[in-house]
Amino acid sequence: MFNFGDLGNMMKMLKDMQENIKTAKEELKNEEIIVEVGGGMVKVIENGLGEILDIQIDKSLLNEENAEVLKDLLxxxxxxxxVRSKxxxxxxxAKASGLPSNIPGLGNLF
Known part of the structure; x- marks a missing residue:
């Protein structure tokens, strides 16, 4: 026989997991990942969802002579x-869903 009490518990667990994932997404949106390369000449700020928020470039790189260097640094x-945002x-x-974080592609599931 099927136990409907277990189904109710499972539905509650799934609802809780959905709420945890929603909260985690909001936290990721507000998280800032800062990457500096070239001794700080190029700085990229990205949120935890992988959205670029800002790019800062040292003015000394903004000339024709440095175009290739700038491209490589960017x-x-x-x-x-x-990579860091992923x-x-x-x-x-993983924390929000209760699943292990070493599952390949987990970040892409949500």
């Missing part, structure tokens, strides 16, 4: 910020 900073997202979502 790519490096954006890639590092992306790590933060995976940790928060």
């Amino acid at each position: 790519i490096s900073a954006l890639n590092e910020a992306n 790590e933060v997202m995976s940790e928060k979502m």
Whole structure:
């Protein structure tokens, strides 16, 4: 026989998990991940959801001679910020859902 009491408990657990995930997403949105490269010449600020909030570039890089260096620094900073935000997202979502954080792609599930 099917036990409807267990179903009720499971539904409550799922509802709690949804609320925890919603809260974690809000926290991620407000989290700032700051990456500096090139000795601080390029700074990228990204939130925990992977959205770029700001890019700061030292004025000395803003000339034609430094265009290639600037491009390389931007790519490096954006890639590092992306990796960090995915790590933060995976940790928060694992905590919110009660699932292990080492499940590949967990951050993409939410």
